[in-house]
Amino acid sequence: MVKNMKEYTYVNLRQKPELIEDAAAWFHDKWEVPQEAYLECMKAYLNNETEYGWYLCLDSGSIVGGLGVIENDFHDRKDLAPNVCAVYTEKEYRCQGIAGQLLNTVVKDMKSKGITPIYLITEHTSFYERYGWEFLCMVQGDNEPDMTKMYIHR
Template sequence: MEDKITKEYTYITLRQQPQIKDKVAEWFHCKWGVPKEVYLECMEDYLNNETEYGWYLCLDGDKIVGGLGVIENDFHDRKDLTPNVCAVFTEQEYRCRGIAGHLLNMVVGDLKSKDITPIYLLTDHTDFYERYGWEFLCMVQGNDEADMSRMYIHK
């Protein structure tokens, strides 16, 4: 039996497998509750080269087990802090295997190669993103959120 901890996963951008965009949009929708159409619109812009704000995935065979995206603004009041990594998610049974960290490093490298820096990330987590070179920047007000959330920056 293959050791799942050391198993090789496939990391891709959506541009590498555009035919799975509906599946990807549905996956993100199920994780975050944002309408599938919103994801599809952002993905279409990326696939049509209208933006470099892309979608990054970890696959186990043909199963999506982790992913994240990059959008202009992740539903907060600081419109000047852009672009934003969004929708970071790893399936429960795949956590603690470095998948999210690999995806974060992948997006940072990809955007830096396109001279898109700095990038931002909105989260309520502490002590996770710092492991991957992210620094706490400030608190921001999320749209329709009672409490402030943490904004991180990667330079």
């Protein structure tokens, strides 16, 4: 049986700058990183201080998925930049291709700006491999006891 695929809207924060406060609160709620940290990164993007952006999936104007691009996602390999971070899809919206669409969008957008390769840290390896990400190396997370996997998209 084929699920009825809804039409979602995919935007970057420059296309919908009015969502900055909602987006910062949404990501904070998912990852427990201070809201101010998200706002700082988002403002830098909106002010064209960086091309490292924030990407959202909207359902009738509400954020149901998102991810960002930052210099370093809290790990010891500062040379592996930029990093896709904060990838999240609301539980009831999972398995509909939302995160995959966001990942493909960010890869395409970064490449169009000459930013390649890009990296991410994850334990969800098979998921990212479906979207062209490859295992690169192990990295030490800041204040993390265990090493974690770093993936690259060339």
